[in-house]
Amino acid sequence: MRLELGKIKISDLAFGPQTKVEAGTLYVNQAELEALILEDPALKSCTVHLAKPGEKTRIVPVKDVVEPRCKVSGPGGPFPGFISKVNPVGSGRTHVLSGAAVVTTGKIVGFQEGIIDMSGPGADYTPFSKTYNVVLDIEPVEGIEQYAHERAVRLAGLKTAVYLGEAGKDIKPDEIEVYELDPFTEAAAKHPNLPKVAYLMMLLSQGLLHDTFVYGVDTKKLLPTIIHPNELFDGAIVSGNCVSACDKNTTYHHLNNPVVKELYRRHGQDICFLGVVISNENVTLEDKERSSGYATKLIQMLGADAAVISEEGFGNPDADLIMNCERLEASGIKTVLLTDEYAGRDGASQSLADISPQADAVVSAGNANELIQLPPMETVIGNLAVTDVIAGGFEGSKAADGSLTVELQAIMGATNELGFGYVRGINY
Numbered sequence: 001m002r003l004e005l006g007k008i009k010i011s012d013l014a015f016g017p018q019t020k021v022e023a024g025t026l027y028v029n030q031a032e033l034e035a036l037i038l039e040d041p042a043l044k045s046c047t048v049h050l051a052k053p054g055e056k057t058r059i060v061p062v063k064d065v066v067e068p069r070c071k072v073s074g075p076g077g078p079f080p081g082f083i084s085k086v087n088p089v090g091s092g093r094t095h096v097l098s099g100a101a102v103v104t105t106g107k108i109v110g111f112q113e114g115i116i117d118m119s120g121p122g123a124d125y126t127p128f129s130k131t132y133n134v135v136l137d138i139e140p141v142e143g144i145e146q147y148a149h150e151r152a153v154r155l156a157g158l159k160t161a162v163y164l165g166e167a168g169k170d171i172k173p174d175e176i177e178v179y180e181l182d183p184f185t186e187a188a189a190k191h192p193n194l195p196k197v198a199y200l201m202m203l204l205s206q207g208l209l210h211d212t213f214v215y216g217v218d219t220k221k222l223l224p225t226i227i228h229p230n231e232l233f234d235g236a237i238v239s240g241n242c243v244s245a246c247d248k249n250t251t252y253h254h255l256n257n258p259v260v261k262e263l264y265r266r267h268g269q270d271i272c273f274l275g276v277v278i279s280n281e282n283v284t285l286e287d288k289e290r291s292s293g294y295a296t297k298l299i300q301m302l303g304a305d306a307a308v309i310s311e312e313g314f315g316n317p318d319a320d321l322i323m324n325c326e327r328l329e330a331s332g333i334k335t336v337l338l339t340d341e342y343a344g345r346d347g348a349s350q351s352l353a354d355i356s357p358q359a360d361a362v363v364s365a366g367n368a369n370e371l372i373q374l375p376p377m378e379t380v381i382g383n384l385a386v387t388d389v390i391a392g393g394f395e396g397s398k399a400a401d402g403s404l405t406v407e408l409q410a411i412m413g414a415t416n417e418l419g420f421g422y423v424r425g426i427n428y
Helices: 030-037 121-125 146-168 184-190 229-233 251-255 258-266 285-302 316-330 384-388
Strands: 002-009 012-015 020-022 025-028 043-051 057-062 064-066 069-073 092-098 100-106 114-117 132-140 175-180 196-204 212-214 225-227 237-239 272-281 306-310 334-341 362-367 371-374 379-382 404-407
Touching: 002 229, 012 043, 012 132, 020 146, 025 132, 025 146, 030 043, 030 132, 030 146, 043 146, 057 100, 057 384, 064 146, 064 251, 069 146, 092 146, 100 146, 100 379, 114 121, 121 371, 132 146, 132 379, 146 237, 146 251, 175 229, 184 272, 196 212, 196 258, 196 285, 196 316, 225 229, 225 285, 229 251, 229 258, 229 272, 237 251, 258 272, 258 306, 272 285, 272 316, 285 316, 306 316, 316 334, 379 384
Parallel strands: 002 092, 012 025, 057 379, 100 132, 196 272, 196 306, 306 334, 334 362
Antiparallel strands: 002 175, 020 025, 043 132, 057 114, 064 100, 069 092, 212 237, 225 272, 371 404
């Protein structure tokens, strides 16, 4: 399967009479976009804002981040199961507005939503301070049920990403990235002397606004399955969760999964990349054992010598992470774990809710409990009052001058467990 990602680099953002890309600037017709979003009867209002790197702007509470893109050729369409029909994606050509992002905010859905600062110390911890953000400040209709609220906001972000992405359909890309991977049997035959590596990607699927979707299907309804890595880059996986902001895999993260990119980069050099197995993170022991056993079986069937395992979330999912590690190690498959830590504000507490001697190769994305001081901003998009209740905040987080004291947990992507961030933990 071969996928071409045509990267159209966005270096500025402005409102204009027509939504288009011109000389690196993404122009947005504000009225047209707001009207598109308000076609959904679940939404009462939507105001589109622009937020650019370096501005004294704070966005809170952030729900999801999506990268604009459109399908140029090949089967399927953007975000299958939501915006497009459920034809398989991952081949052909997709154009990407690289450097741009859609950010959804507004009335809080669940307490595990986050903060993006476009400048100041908080900006150093989130990748979304570096993107040119089209921000949707959304208000639902009165009395809406919580899950319907989350769904409406999720769809608004995806619709906007496609609406903006279409502006790049006929633009010549600045760069074309090519991702092509043979079937795993052929890949192994081509590289018989290289260690065969699979990627086990754990997806949050606990219910109660902790959900992820694959081709529009709630992941908790699925058994672990093999997915082609290109399908991630082409929009097959969508975030629908309100897990803590620091280690949430937004839809943007799925579209730009750095683990897959690194495995592709090293394929044929020092490893043989076989493919991706996605697994869910459920809440009962029976479900965890079912998923862990099934995921291990699939990775064995691929013929892997080693597996990279990435987690999403913390606490309860730590049990899934360690169970996957132990089962794979017991089957003779070496593992490397990607996680973050909740080690207390002083870093002295146990980092994970579960541990094992077999987890002897672990990459940490940092301690989410560390405190940070965020100065006041000139512009706030959303509602600053929620910082006292979002995960990582606490009563008294917001000072009278608009400055904040929060844990890194509250910052979008600060300790992302795909390694898509700027923090790391080091053992001394």
